[in-house]
Each structure stands twice: as structure tokens, then as C-alpha cells.
Amino acid sequence: MNDYLTIALPKGRLAEETVNLLDSHRIINKESINFKSRKLIFEDTKGKVRFLMIRNMDVPTYVEHGACDLGVVGKDILLELNPELYEFKDLGFGYCRLCVAAKRGGSNSYAHDMRVATKFVNITKDFFASRGVLVETVKLYGSIEIAPLLGLSDFIVDLVSTGETLKKNGLEEVETILESTARLVANKNLSKSKSERIKNIINVLDE
Structure with missing residues (x-):
């Protein structure tokens, strides 16, 4: 499971918009995620991505402490909590x-x-x-x-x-x-292989 990329998503609209964005760029297959389920963890085995569905205020904590590699969270929460994270990209939704x-x-x-x-x-x-x-x-x-x-x-x-x-x-x-809009954030202690995967994801999203 160490080769999986783990992403923390805030429950609700931001999670759905993030999954739709990644699916539209063929980074993941959204069929692996059921938003009506009470499950908190979903896995896309083909894309090797694991999603955690958590409270929006908890996303920076999970990413900062290494429980997740990436997270999606509003800029408002980043300014409130001031976590030690990399802020990679403004995703442009969740305004x-x-x-x-x-x-x-x-x-x-x-x-x-x-x-x-x-x-x-x-x-x-x-x-x-x-x-x-x-x-x-x-x-x-x-x-x-x-x-x-x-x-x-x-x-x-x-x-x-x-x-x-x-x-x-x-x-x-x-x-x-x-x-505020949704931002893609990352843990500061990523392995080299995961850093490369994330760079590739960002490049695809930028295209």
C-alpha cells in the first residue's frame, strides 16, 4: 500500500468537485467512490489512489502529520490554521x-x-x-x-x-x-517517488 497516493478530501461539495476534476483528466476513476456511502476511505486500485473523507478543518492536520500525502482545503482554513504544508495549486472551485x-x-x-x-x-x-x-x-x-x-x-x-x-x-x-477557493496542498516530507507522481498530476491539471 506504500505505493498508493493518499488524498484527504473535505466531505461534501469540495470532495465531489475534486473527484470529478481528477476523473476528467483520467488521473482516477470516480466509479470507485460512492458519495452516498458512510465509508470514510475509498480506493482506486487502478490509479493507486486512496481517498479519506474527513471534516474540512481536519484536512491540514492529516496532511501536515503525514497521514495523507495530499489534501484539498479552502484557503480560508489554511489562513486560519497556518499549517506547515506545501500549497501547490489553486483549483479554482469552492469559491x-x-x-x-x-x-x-x-x-x-x-x-x-x-x-x-x-x-x-x-x-x-x-x-x-x-x-x-x-x-x-x-x-x-x-x-x-x-x-x-x-x-x-x-x-x-x-x-x-x-x-x-x-x-x-x-x-x-x-x-x-x-x-477563498479550494487549494491542493501536500506534506513537506514526501518520498521522491510520490513527489514525482504529484508533479505529474499538477502538470496534467495545468494542461
């Missing part, structure tokens, strides 16, 4: 924005010691510090939009695609912090 949002019709002014709900704690602190504002962060992993409505926070920092979820929960965008 989203990391935004500051607040209650519609409320005050959009920043102030010291205000509370901001987010799972992107490091990015959030750095962003507000760049505005000269020290904030208290409240770390949440889901349903972040309701935090201002219940008085848990003054603002939220969260990923936005269309903005419809914000609108439906009485929030509005205040400012965009960054834009």
Missing part, C-alpha cells in the same frame, strides 16, 4: 467569502471589547487588530447566524456564498475579510 455581518438595521461601528462569534478565531482577531480594535471572540462551530439575534455577540465572521442565509436570519454583510 466563498469570509465576511463580517451584523443585525440588519443595527450599528455597524466597531468598538473595543465587542464580541464576535466565529470559528475563524485567528483570522478574526488579526482582522480587527488591523483596524485598531481589540475584540473578544466567541468560538462557535455552527448556527453562527443566530448569535447576534440572541445577544451572544455584536458581530459574526462567517463564510458567505450567496448571502441568502444571512438575509433569512435578519443579518447583513458589513465587510469582506477575504475570498
Whole structure:
């Protein structure tokens, strides 16, 4: 199994788009993967590629520590976690924005010691510090939009695609912090043979 290339994929749309991309370039055969299954590991025996389906926040950890050779993860997560990885390629899909949002019709002014709900704690602190504002962060992993409505926070920092979820929960965008797309990342201690395989994959994708 050491000749297999192991790739960590975030469950959901990014995994499906990555598999479709690799399949379209004949790097793998996507028939070996069943996205409706509860399995977490799939193998393409012909292409000698193994896929791990894991949480997006865990992808950098699996790759950084050598459990996986490659991974696909959003730029937002790379900036939040700052892992020791090679970032090889912007895959061009999975676009989203990391935004500051607040209650519609409320005050959009920043102030010291205000509370901001987010799972992107490091990015959030750095962003507000760049505005000269020290904030208290409240770390949440889901349903972040309701935090201002219940008085848990003054603002939220969260990923936005269309903005419809914000609108439906009485929030509005205040400012965009960054834009993100899916990136192909790799472990820094790859064997020579795997480094060559990855170079070949990147060359094929670039074509």
C-alpha cells in the first residue's frame, strides 16, 4: 500500500468537485467512490489512489502529520490554521467569502471589547487588530447566524456564498475579510517517488 497516493478530501461539495476534476483528466476513476456511502476511505486500485473523507478543518492536520500525502482545503482554513504544508495549486472551485455581518438595521461601528462569534478565531482577531480594535471572540462551530439575534455577540465572521442565509436570519454583510477557493496542498516530507507522481498530476491539471 506504500505505493498508493493518499488524498484527504473535505466531505461534501469540495470532495465531489475534486473527484470529478481528477476523473476528467483520467488521473482516477470516480466509479470507485460512492458519495452516498458512510465509508470514510475509498480506493482506486487502478490509479493507486486512496481517498479519506474527513471534516474540512481536519484536512491540514492529516496532511501536515503525514497521514495523507495530499489534501484539498479552502484557503480560508489554511489562513486560519497556518499549517506547515506545501500549497501547490489553486483549483479554482469552492469559491466563498469570509465576511463580517451584523443585525440588519443595527450599528455597524466597531468598538473595543465587542464580541464576535466565529470559528475563524485567528483570522478574526488579526482582522480587527488591523483596524485598531481589540475584540473578544466567541468560538462557535455552527448556527453562527443566530448569535447576534440572541445577544451572544455584536458581530459574526462567517463564510458567505450567496448571502441568502444571512438575509433569512435578519443579518447583513458589513465587510469582506477575504475570498477563498479550494487549494491542493501536500506534506513537506514526501518520498521522491510520490513527489514525482504529484508533479505529474499538477502538470496534467495545468494542461
